[in-house]
Amino acid sequence: xxxxxxxxxxxxxxxxxxxxxxxxxxxxxxxxxxxxxxxxxxxxxxxxxxxxxxxxxxxxxxxxxxxxxxxxxxxxxxxxxxxxxxxxxxxxxxxxxxxxxxxxxxxxxxxxxxxxx
Amino acid sequence: xxxxxxxxxxxxxxxxxxxxxxxxxxxxxxxxxxxxxxxxxxxxxxxxxxxxxxxxxxxxxxxxxxxxxxxxxxxxxxxxxxxxxxxxxxxxxxxxxxxxxxxxxxxxxx
Numbered sequence: 625x626x627x628x629x630x631x632x633x634x635x636x637x638x639x640x641x642x643x644x645x646x647x648x649x650x651x652x653x654x655x656x657x658x659x660x661x662x663x664x665x666x667x668x669x670x671x672x673x674x675x676x677x678x679x680x681x682x683x684x685x686x687x688x689x690x691x692x693x694x695x696x697x698x699x700x701x702x703x704x705x706x707x708x709x710x711x712x713x714x715x716x717x718x719x720x721x722x723x724x725x726x727x728x729x730x731x732x733x734x735x736x737x738x739x740x741x
Numbered sequence: 742x743x744x745x746x747x748x749x750x751x752x753x754x755x756x757x758x759x760x761x762x763x764x765x766x767x768x769x770x771x772x773x774x775x776x777x778x779x780x781x782x783x784x785x786x787x788x789x790x791x792x793x794x795x796x797x798x799x800x801x802x803x804x805x806x807x808x809x810x811x812x813x814x815x816x817x818x819x820x821x822x823x824x825x826x827x828x829x830x831x832x833x834x835x836x837x838x839x840x841x842x843x844x845x846x847x848x849x850x851x
Contacts, residue, residue, distance in 0.1 A: 727832070729792075
């Protein structure tokens with residue numbers, strides 16, 4: 625079935641880095657744009673980054689300049705590298721499929737990133 | 742990139758209707774017909790309920806409907822059922838391959 629599975633989260637110190645992964649299955653990964661969305665504990669959704677099928681990339685202001693979204697179509701995998709982590713980056717990071725209609729139609733369960741001193 | 746504005750809570754009795762608003766600007770909601778709505782139950786991933794302002798994905802009950810006027814979009818849940826109790830988020834395309842979410846609305850079925 626159509627599925628997204630994230631990994632790579634954990635506890636990291638302020639100023640550290642993490643690389644998150646999202647493995648896709650059940651659909652033609654290379655045809656779709658892909659997003660990262662995060663949700664701080666008890667808070668709302670925040671769009672983080674997008675990579676289009678042609679690898680054009682965009683970022684939210686909150687992570688621009690210290691994050692890189694990328695994809696490996698041969699591995700059906702989406703990545704998010706986040707550097708210079710701050711306490712406010714603590715959140716559940718989920719990947720989501722772009723549905724060709726500017727909506728997010730498939731979501732993963734997320735991977736938790738905790739930034740601590 | 743400020744978040745879209747949603748009321749923090751809304752409620753209704755079973756069988757009644759509840760409408761949630763989502764206010765943005767001419768650069769997002771007002772500029773494109775790319776507003777979507779998501780339902781999120783506690784501990785679960787969000788689920789797409791409405792896309793392109795008013796279209797429902799396959800399998801979403803027609804009790805859920807969406808609309809837009811100017812810079813404000815709305816989600817209406819008619820015939821409220823217990824399983825509709827959840828958090829609801831709006832999202833809008835803001836141009837230049839950027840998106841925004843609203844702060845979320847907790848819907849309570851009384």
